[in-house]
Amino acid sequence: MFSGSSRRRSVGGGGAPRGPWHSGWRPRRWAASLLGATVAAAAVLTGFASPAQAATAITINGGSGGRALDGIGAVSGGGGNSRLLVDYPEPQRSDILDYLFKPGYGAAMQLMKVEIGGDTNSTSGAEPSHEHTRGSINCNRGYEWWLMEQARTRNPNIALVGLAWGAPGWIGNGNFWSNDSIDYLVAWLDCAGTHGLTINYLGGWNEKGYNTTWYKNLRSTLNARGYANVKIVASDDFGWGAADDSLRDPAFGNAVQVFGSHYVCGYRSAQTSCPSSSNAVSTGKSLWASENGSDDYNAGAQALARGINRGYLDGKMTGYINWPVIAAITPNIPWATTGVAVAQQPWSGAYSIGKNAWVMAQTTQFTAPGWRYLDASSGYIGGNRNNGSYVSLKSTNNSDYSTIIETMDAGGAQTLDFTVTGGLSTGTVRVWSTNVRSNNTADHFVRGSDITPSGGRFSLTVQPGYVYSITTTSGQGKGAAVSPAQGNLALPYADTFDSYATGREARYLMDQQGSFEIVGCAAGRSGQCVRQMSEQAPIYWTSGQAEPYTLLGDLTWRNYTVSSDVLLEKSGYAQLIGRGNTYNHQGPQNMNGYYFRVTDGGAWSIRSNNTSGNWRTLASGNTSALGTGRWHNLAFTLNGSTLTAAIDGTTVGTATDSTWVAGQIGYGTGQGVTAQFDNLSVTAVGSPGTPTGEIRGAGSNRCLDVNGASQTDGAVVQIWDCNGGANQRWSLTSTNQLTVYGNKCLDVASAASGTRARIWSCTGGTNQQWRLNADGTIVGVASGLCLDINGGATANGSAVQLWTCNGGSNQQWIRG
Structure with a gap:
């Protein structure tokens, strides 16, 4: 299987249509009658823009009350998903780290949760414990210390969270909810100190419920051991039961500073609705969506755009943690393309930054922990969820502000008329946007024309499927580092x-x-x-x-x-x-x-x-x-x-x-x-095999197969369990045709991405000619596109098609 950066997608895939003006921003001026003054209007990211609907009025009021932002970030762990990053060569390793953590460059994470390794698999691998056996502590095991150091070097203000998924068996003789585990977690905090790291938050046991007595004992131990400033998060499970118990048990409530729930918008959902609970809100504690996502680094971008905004709008959640930070694992490992980036090939240095990174940047590069949400200046456009959402936050200087707008489900362009008041700056407004529907990286995190408000008023027309950030701050930027080409790890x-x-x-x-x-x-x-x-x-x-x-x-x-x-x-x-x-x-x-x-x-x-x-x-x-x-x-x-x-x-x-x-x-x-x-x-050893015989998908281990063993022109090609049938036996001819049954060629009807592969009587046309490359790809001579299993699927009957070559495991074939 090819270990390059891969992208999962829905049927059809491909980018959004691009109009003739899509190379940049086009300013538009609104008539004075619209606002009572001439306004240097919002830059509109064009393309084939839909006509704007009736304008929606939004007041950005610095006097509005709201909760303080704790941060937007991701999880390294749960587990092993960052493993290969440390093995990357320079400068690629630093480039990736910059894209993850460096302010004004990429995802600019404000919050990172790391796994406290427990010598056991916790989804995509096992992470090593700092204490394999009782009393034998080594503070340099694994790579999470290194990753936290790298994050803090780039962003000294990033908040760090520790959480255990599993643990060595000696703890409590197999009972996590014991004093052994409390001592174990304190030893981990001590180890952090040897690396010059201050841990801001500490959790209990990931998705394994909670024990109120244990959390109270943890709080008292942390206070006694010099970690009174470490905030406890409970319970990193599903739902808000811990918040309910805190209202019944004040001692438990006093022990916990943050209530965190997982997949508050629904597991791997569109994240259209993200409620907490009335009890959770009434505790007055910080509320977090403490694990969300589990989505492809590109395909998950729409859900992420909704969830970051709607977690606060629906549930007053001030922390959002995506799972995971990065997929730095080979493609056979579960969840091989989740996160905000993919880095599967340390031997070649190849990596890919996903749309998730730029959606996250639309909030993280325009805010900071401690900024306050403005409740009266946040909501759903026109009161309708389908139009999109917006949240406004003001800086700790009480002057600067940013508003983040998402229009994932909007059916057309919408004009937003803004009025700025309550002591906030009425100076120049900068506009950045990401076209989430586009797969063209040039459409991600683009700066448009500045807006000069008149009398604190200005307008912006927003297109469907975008995230916009309007801000009075500066310092934002898009990293320019480029990945090298992918390549196989050679033998010997x-x-x-x-x-x-x-x-x-x-x-x-x-x-x-x-x-x-x-x-x-x-x-x-x-x-x-x-x-x-x-x-x-x-x-x-x-x-x-x-x-x-x-x-x-x-x-x-x-x-x-x-x-x-x-x-x-x-x-x-x-x-x-x-x-x-x-x-x-x-x-x-x-x-x-x-x-x-x-x-x-x-x-x-x-x-x-x-x-x-x-x-x-x-x-x-x-x-x-x-x-x-x-x-x-x-x-x-x-x-x-x-x-x-x-x-x-x-x-x-x-x-x-x-x-x-x-x-x-x-x-x-x-x-x-x-x-x-x-x-x-x-x-x-042996020979590399011949191109005659079965052709297996490296990721699926299933054969290139003619559906139903049909010999009729136009019969589609799929993957299926290898069975030695004549419909799975392929030969490469001297004229670069892949034949089956001796007289039918692997054929495509067009050179467009997404075209389904089929068989047809051999004609000698270039649409029936293929290059079988050393890296395992099979490329159409006419199209230059790769033979691809749609969506990275591995099930019997999955469609085989043409698609842009991207190094994905679903484009890797093993012959013979």
């Missing part, structure tokens, strides 16, 4: 692990359960090794009882030998993973792939698993006992359908299976088994 690949500091994670190694980190090698071996650190089952966040494993590599790796030195520290087993691909993050983390497993007693097996947990033993046997505390070399060769396992250079068994054709390598152990790994090597 090797790592001795000797170049890393103790406690860190090896380059590109992504933990999915347990914790694999760098330690000094055991049994007299010099240098550094990777060790699985989790000594007992964790307190899970997911419902599954998955065992520790970690992944590395490019999803296009197909035929190779993965070998590594392995030392078992206790009785149990270790395993090498080959062709690891898609996994299911709910329940046990079952994954498509092959496993070579060896126990300390010498029992070995070659196994296959899939996302449903259908384990199959393909071959097994016994060899001399490996024992514990001794080094051995394990090697696993995957060449076509032949799988070969070797121990210390001697082949112990082979198996034949063709279920999984490509994917990553990995390490694994049994539950609670500590083991060390050294001298990783991945080398290519």
Whole structure:
């Protein structure tokens, strides 16, 4: 699977139509009769603009009451979604960080929640704990400290929030709601201090309910341990039950400073309605949408635009936290394109900044925590939700203000007549906008012509599907850094692990359960090794009882030998993973792939698993006992359908299976088994395959298939479970045609993006000619577009079409 930045989309996809004047802003002046004075009117982002409706009057009154903004930001964690960012080369790593956190550059996040790692999978991976075993604290594990440091370097005012998803199993003997977890969280705060970080907010246990006594004990402990200024957030679950309890239990209410609820607008919804509760509002506490989103970094932009405004309008929520910050994970990992950016290829440096970033910037670059909402100057345009919403906030200087307007559902242009009063500045108004319906990055975060109010009055015509920010502030900007081209991680690949500091994670190694980190090698071996650190089952966040494993590599790796030195520290087993691909993050983390497993007693097996947990033993046997505390070399060769396992250079068994054709390598152990790994090597074997035979989608592992095995001209092409049928056998001719049945060609009726692939009698036309590229893409000669599975779908029957090449896994094909 290609590990580049990808974009999921609905059927048809594509950008909005662009008119002949779309290159910039066009000023418009309104007649004096409209406002009683000549006004240097709002810049209107044109295109084929609809006629404006009757004007809506909005007063921006600095004397209006309202709550203080706590911040707009996102989550790093829940879990592992930021993992690969730290491995990016410079300058790309700094470019991405600037787009996330630097004021006046990109998303300019004001608030960041980070996972307090617990050695267990919490959606897109597992993050390491600072205390794997009781009393053994290492404040340099993982990458969240580094990310918080980078965020604070760029924006010293960013607020930081800590929250646990899971935890090591020693805590409370498996009971999170214990004094052990309170001590554990305080130790994490102590670690933050060693990094020069002040944590502003601390939560309990993500989406696992709440215990009022525990929160009261947490508050008293924080106060006693020098953390009285750390505000407690409760309960990071669904609904506002904690706020209800705070009214019944004043001691609990006094312990908590923020009530945070998840997906207040509905889970992965359009975010059209975002209420809290009357009890929550009546507490007088800050209210947060403390986790929202879970949407694609581009496709989620409309929902994000609504939710940021409507959380305050509907529920007086002053904090909005998107899940997650970034998808810095390979495309087989769940939620591989969610966040505000995608960074899946540290080896190439390629990344992509999404529309979500610019929608977020429309608020974050024009406000700051501490600014006050102006309730009487915020609402729905014309009192109608379908027209869009607007919120106004004033600066702490009581003069500057910003109004953020979204028109996601509007049916046409609307004129807004503004009157500024209540001590706010009547000076120049700057206008920025994002056309959320457009996929052209030139239409995102665009500065228009300034407006000069007359007598505190001015007008703005807003187009449907936009976010606008009007402001008296300055300093906004759009970053200009550009991603390099995508590319595959080449074989051979090797790592001795000797170049890393103790406690860190090896380059590109992504933990999915347990914790694999760098330690000094055991049994007299010099240098550094990777060790699985989790000594007992964790307190899970997911419902599954998955065992520790970690992944590395490019999803296009197909035929190779993965070998590594392995030392078992206790009785149990270790395993090498080959062709690891898609996994299911709910329940046990079952994954498509092959496993070579060896126990300390010498029992070995070659196994296959899939996302449903259908384990199959393909071959097994016994060899001399490996024992514990001794080094051995394990090697696993995957060449076509032949799988070969070797121990210390001697082949112990082979198996034949063709279920999984490509994917990553990995390490694994049994539950609670500590083991060390050294001298990783991945080398290519065999031939790269031929273009004759089946053609599989790398992400779906399903074959390019003629619907219904039809041989009729015009029969559409889809993906389907590979079955060896004649409708799935393709040949590349010397004239660059892909033929099926011997006389039908893969064909498209036009060169337009979104055109459905089909079969047709071969004509020799360029619409039937294809380039099969080394990166796995199949590109139409006539169109220059990629053969694409619509919307990144993986289900049987998903449509195959032409689409702009974007490096997505749904445009990666494995041949032969």
